[in-house]
C-alpha cells in the first residue's frame with residue numbers, strides 16, 4: 219500500500235517519524251514532489267483566495283499525490299502539546315481538503331494533546347489499524363518512529379537544516395563544496411513550512427549562506443531554552459509554533475554572536491501578525507538589526523535578494539562599528 | 544479608577560449598566576468612527592484583524608476622556624482574540640498611553656470563576672450585589688436584542704423612510720437610560736411599543752436573509768458598514784446568527800440560561816462540512832448556514848474581517864452548503880479600505896439575484 223505525505227506544513231517536523239511508522243507497517247511512504255510553480259498554481263486554483271500561502275501550497279501538494287497513492291496522510295493536528303494549538307487552519311484542514319475532487323481516501327486521524335489526559339496512542343492505533351491487525355506490530359512501529367524523530371531532532375539541534383538532517387538519516391549525504399566562509403551569524407525566524415521550503419522562501423537560507431552568513435533557526439535550540447525564553451511574555455502564547463518563534467527570537471536577540479534577525483511571515487497569517495509584532499518591538503528595544511519578509515504568491519525574487527543584500531550590508535556596517543546605526 | 548472597555552455594537556449598554564450598578568466609574572469610548580479606525584491602523588500591526596485595530600482606537604479615545612483602566616475579555620486560542628489584550632497593552636505602553644489592564648479570561652468550568660473576577664473589580668460590594676449587577680446587565684442585553692430584532696422586522700416594510708432608524712435609536716436610548724430593574728422593565732415595554740409603532744406595509748414582499756460570520760463584524764455596525772441596515776432598506780428581512788445576549792450566555796455564562804439558541808446546536812448542524820471546532824465562531828458559521836438554509840431562507844451573507852482565520856476555514860467549506868441546499872451565498876470581507884458604496888452595490892446585485900430566483904421558482908410551482 220502506498221501512503222502519500224504532502225511535503226507541506228508539519229512535514230518539516232514529523233516526516234521522519236511518519237515515514238518510519240508507515241514503512242514498519244509494510245506500507246510505502248510517498249512524499250509529494252518539491253514545491254514548484256506548478257504545485258503552487260494547483261493550490262491557488264483550488265483553495266479560496268483568502269487562505270494563507272502555506273495552506274494554499276499544501277492543497278497543491280495533496281493534489282500532486284492524487285493518482286499516485288492509495289491513501290493520503292492528513293492528520294487533523296489540533297494540538298501537539300498541553301494547552302496549545304497550531305492554528306485554526308490546521309484544525310479545519312481535512313475539511314477544507316476533503317472537498318477536492320479525485321483524491322484517494324484521507325487518513326485524517328485527530329491529534330489533540332490540548333488536554334492532558336488525551337491519549338496519543340489511540341490515534342496511533344487508529345492509523346495503524348488501516349495496515350495491520352497486529353497490535354504488537356503497531357506498537358513496534360510507533361516505538362521505532364519515535365526513535366527516528368529523536369534522531370532527527372538531535373541532528374537539527376546540531377545545526378543542520380531539515381533537508382540536511384533527512385539526508386543524513388537516509389544516508390544520502392552529498393559531497394557538496396562548502397559555502398563561502400561565513401563572517402557573521404543571522405537568525406531566521408518563521409514558520410518551518412515557510413523558511414524551509416526553498417520555493418516559497420525564495421531559497422532564503424541558501425542565499426544567506428551564499429552571502430556569507432551562518433543561519434540559525436528555532437530548530438537549532440533545545441525545547442527547554444525556547445520555552446524559558448517565551449515564558450517572559452506576560453501571557454503564555456497558545457500557539458505551539460508561535461511560542462517556538464518567540465522563544466527563538468528572544469534567545470537570538472540576546473546572543474552577542476548573532477548580528478541580525480530575519481523574520482519571515484506569510485501574507486495574511488493570523489499568528490504571525492501577533493508574534494511578529496512582539497518580536498519586532500523586542501528587536502527595536504534591543505537595537506538589533508531586523509528584517510521582516512512577508513511572503514505571498516506575488517513576492518518577487520529580485521526584490522527579496524536586494525533586501526537581503528541591503529540587510530547584510532547594514533549588519534556588517536553595524537558590526538564594524540560604523541556610527542549612527 | 545476610571546474604567547473603559549472596547550466597543551462591540553451595543554455591548555456598551557449592558558456593560559456600562561453592570562459596572563455602574565456596582566458603583567464603578569465608567570468611561571464609554573466615543574462610538575467607533577473613522578477616527579477610531581485611523582488611530583488603530585496607525586499604531587496596530589498591519590496584518591492584525593480589524594477588531595484589534597478598532598479596540599486600540601477605542602482605548603486611545605477613552606484615555607483622552609480620562610479613562611485609566613481597561614476591562615476586556617480574554618481567551619485561550621486558537622484564534623487571535625485571546626492575545627489581543629496583551630498586544631494592545633504593549634502598543635499602548637510604547638506610545639505612552641499606558642493604562643491598567645484587567646482581562647476577564649473566559650471561565651473554563653464554572654460561572655463562579657467569572658463572579659470572582661467581577662467581584663475583584665467591584666471592590667467593596669457584596670456577592671449579592673455582584674449577582675444583581677450581572678443580572679441587570681444581562682437583562683439589558685436581552686432588551687437591546689429585542690429592539691434590534693424588532694428593527695430587523697420593521698425596516699423592510701416601513702412606510703416612512705427612516706422611521707425604523709428613528710424608533711430604534713429612541714428605544715435604545717430608553718433602555719440605556721434605565722438605572723434599576725424596575726425602570727428597565729418599564730423602558731423595555733415602552734421600547735417595544737415604540738418599535739411596534741413603526742407604520743409598515745404588510746403586503747410588501749420581502750426576502751429572508753441570514754447573516755452569518757465573525758462575531759465582531761456581525762455585532763459592530765461600524766465595522767460592517769451598516770450591513771444589516773442596508774439590507775433592511777433594500778427589502779430584506781434579516782436574521783443574524785448570533786445576538787449579544789446569546790454570546791454572553793454562551794461565552795460568559797457557559798450556556799447557563801436555557802431556551803436561547805446556543806452555539807452547540809449550530810456546531811452540531813455543521814457536521815458533514817466542518818467536523819471540528821476551528822476557533823472563533825467558524826463552526827457556528829457553517830452550522831447556522833445549514834440551519835438558515837433548512838428554514839427556507841432566500842440567501843446567506845457571510846461577513847468577517849480580512850485575515851480572520853476561523854472564518855476563512857468556514858468560507859472554504861461554505862460553497863458545499865450553498866450547493867447542497869441550493870442557497871446563494873455572498874461573502875463580505877471587511878478591512879480598513881472597505882467602502883460603504885461598494886458594499887451597497889454588491890448587496891443590490893445580490894438582492895436582485897435572490898428576487899429573480901424566487902420569482903422563477905414561484906412561477907414553476
Ligand code: SF4
Nearest residue numbers: 270305307484487488
Ligand atoms: S499559522 Fe499562519 S501560515 Fe500557518 S496555517 Fe495558520 S495562518 Fe497559515
Ligand code: SF4
Nearest residue numbers: 592622624823851852
Ligand atoms: S475571530 Fe477572526 S477577527 Fe476575531 S480575533 Fe479571531 S481571527 Fe481575529
